Amino acid sequence: MKNFKYIIALFTLIGFTSCSNDNETYATNGETIFRTGVNIHGAVLQDISQSEIKKVHGCANCHGDNGKGKFRGGGDKQTGSITYYDLTNTSIYTPVYNDDLIKRFIDSETKSDDTHANTGVVYVMKETDKIDLINFLKTL
Numbered sequence: 268m269k270n271f272k273y274i275i276a277l278f279t280l281i282g283f284t285s286c287s288n289d290n291e292t293y294a295t296n297g298e299t300i301f302r303t304g305v306n307i308h309g310a311v312l313q314d315i316s317q318s319e320i321k322k323v324h325g326c327a328n329c330h331g332d333n334g335k336g337k338f339r340g341g342g343d344k345q346t347g348s349i350t351y352y353d354l355t356n357t358s359i360y361t362p363v364y365n366d367d368l369i370k371r372f373i374d375s376e377t378k379s380d381d382t383h384a385n386t387g388v389v390y391v392m393k394e395t396d397k398i399d400l401i402n403f404l405k406t407l
């Protein structure tokens with residue numbers, strides 16, 4: 268009977284530790300933001316009240332695991348590539364993005380050509396989070 272209690276306690280513990288793992292983190296803060304929309308400290312970087320999409324999204328949800336863009340929800344429009352390599356490629360974006368223009372996009376959904384995009388998600392990020400994210404985009 269005593270052993271039985273220990274076994275129950277053990278399973279409860281395993282249950283708790285696996286549940287508290289909901290906020291997945293990756294090797295760097297930038298990659299964690301890219302994949303989850305939450306930074307490595309657990310802060311949600313999406314302004315949920317301003318976002319049309321209320322579920323927390325990382326960039327990868329809409330731009331693909333490799334950032335190269337993907338078709339969303341059976342739609343016929345593909346999101347653009349947001350690898351740093353492509354964002355700074357003259358044959359893809361005119362004018363090309365640089366670090367400051369990527370930061371501006373994150374802050375205000377303003378594209379490099381000054382037009383407004385509608386992505387459904389509004390982010391509020393600290394400068395350090397933006398820098399970490401951009402550094403990750405450079406690795407893609």
Ligand code: HEC
Nearest residue numbers: 324325326328329346347349372378379384385386387388
């Ligand atoms: C809910 C889906 C969604 C998420 C999440 C998302 N995007 Fe996007 N993104 C879009 C869509 C859709 C567009 C195109 C909007 C348009 O052209 O009107 C876009 C456009 C962009 C553009 C502009 C490209 C251009 O055409 O000039 C950049 C840069 C960008 N996203 C970066 C990001 C980054 C960085 C993140 C994560 C912090 C992110 N996006 C998260 C859907 C998303």
